[in-house]
Amino acid sequence: MSIKLGVPSKGRLMEKTFDWFGARGVGLSRSESEREYAGAVTGVEGVDLVLLSAGEIPRELAAGRIHLGVTGTDLVREKLVQWDQQVEPLAELGFGQADLIVAVPACWIDVDTLDDLDAAAAAFRARHGFRMRIATKYHRLVRDYLRAGGVADYQLVDSQGATEGTVKNLTAEAVADITSTGETLRANHLKVLSEEPVLRSQATLFRSRAAKMAPGDREALKALCATLGL
Ligand SMILES: Nc1ncnc2c1ncn2[C@@H]1O[C@H](COP(=O)(O)OP(=O)(O)OP(=O)(O)O)[C@@H](O)[C@H]1O
Numbered sequence: 001m002s003i004k005l006g007v008p009s010k011g012r013l014m015e016k017t018f019d020w021f022g023a024r025g026v027g028l029s030r031s032e033s034e035r036e037y038a039g040a041v042t043g044v045e046g047v048d049l050v051l052l053s054a055g056e057i058p059r060e061l062a063a064g065r066i067h068l069g070v071t072g073t074d075l076v077r078e079k080l081v082q083w084d085q086q087v088e089p090l091a092e093l094g095f096g097q098a099d100l101i102v103a104v105p106a107c108w109i110d111v112d113t114l115d116d117l118d119a120a121a122a123a124f125r126a127r128h129g130f131r132m133r134i135a136t137k138y139h140r141l142v143r144d145y146l147r148a149g150g151v152a153d154y155q156l157v158d159s160q161g162a163t164e165g166t167v168k169n170l171t172a173e174a175v176a177d178i179t180s181t182g183e184t185l186r187a188n189h190l191k192v193l194s195e196e197p198v199l200r201s202q203a204t205l206f207r208s209r210a211a212k213m214a215p216g217d218r219e220a221l222k223a224l225c226a227t228l229g230l
């Protein structure tokens, strides 16, 4: 048997994860063929690399199909009910930092806080006969945040990508999405509410609380954690 380590299969997250492990003496690499989702681990025994979509890693951890996984805290908290009972964060990796925020059209000059958004949402409904639409893929986190902030008269519309474009495309009045530099928001004439973000996220190494381990696996996990300095 062996420990399964799930890592994002593409892009910045994959490269920075490889760098983070490499700097600590654990070599991670993707197979020669760019299209094959297989990889290799050097520097420790008994660890298999599993390349997965960042968005699927929370579910794989919760199901116990991987023992360890790297993904954003935003994805874990959004996708796993009572996330901390299903996974344990072992290390924040210091990259993939982004804030989950709520943004409205920059021209809404009298909307700056959640109270303002609530007032605007009520006025919107009275005027248009339907609830203000907020586009997001973070349904659970945004719903909880808006409930706590006292915003009532809105509806979430699902957007799995290019979320900032929904306002221009007239499929939403506001958005809740991840931002790091703010460039995408600015380019789409949106402004962030001047409130604490819904969540501050970064790439994190998680341990599954559900994954079964054979006796040898425990040793492999201990050796890996020791090598990583955890
Ligand atoms: N601009 C950004 N800067 C930093 N981190 C980001 C940025 N955009 C997204 N992230 C983070 O990267 C992680 C993966 O994002 P996302 O869900 O968009 O995956 P993806 O790249 O579309 O991959 P996949 O579709 O394979 O799941 C998330 O944790 C997210 O917070």
Ligand SMILES: O=P(O)(O)OC[C@H]1O[C@H](OP(=O)(O)OP(=O)(O)O)[C@H](O)[C@@H]1O
Binding pocket: 160, 161, 162, 163, 164, 177, 178, 179, 180, 181, 182, 183, 184, 185
């Ligand atoms: O604040 P910025 O630095 O401009 O980054 C924010 C953008 O990055 C993410 O998109 P990503 O590139 O992951 O694509 P997506 O639209 O598929 O989510 C996020 O959804 C924003 O659109």
